[in-house]
Amino acid sequence: MPYVFTEQGIAMLSGLLKNDIAVQVSINIMDAFIEMRKFLMLNGQVFERLTNV
Numbered sequence: 001m002p003y004v005f006t007e008q009g010i011a012m013l014s015g016l017l018k019n020d021i022a023v024q025v026s027i028n029i030m031d032a033f034i035e036m037r038k039f040l041m042l043n044g045q046v047f048e049r050l051t052n053v
Helices: 007-016 020-042 044-052
Strands: none
Touching: 007 020, 020 044
């Protein structure tokens, strides 16, 4: 059994769940994926340097 979901998996799950709390949790998770993507894009050079070290 997987312990994580992909961004696409969360989007698919939110289409099935109709409970207000479940929808809000799905939105929060999608926002977290967006913020994580922004963080990785903004700090890409730092990660490259760490890889080289």
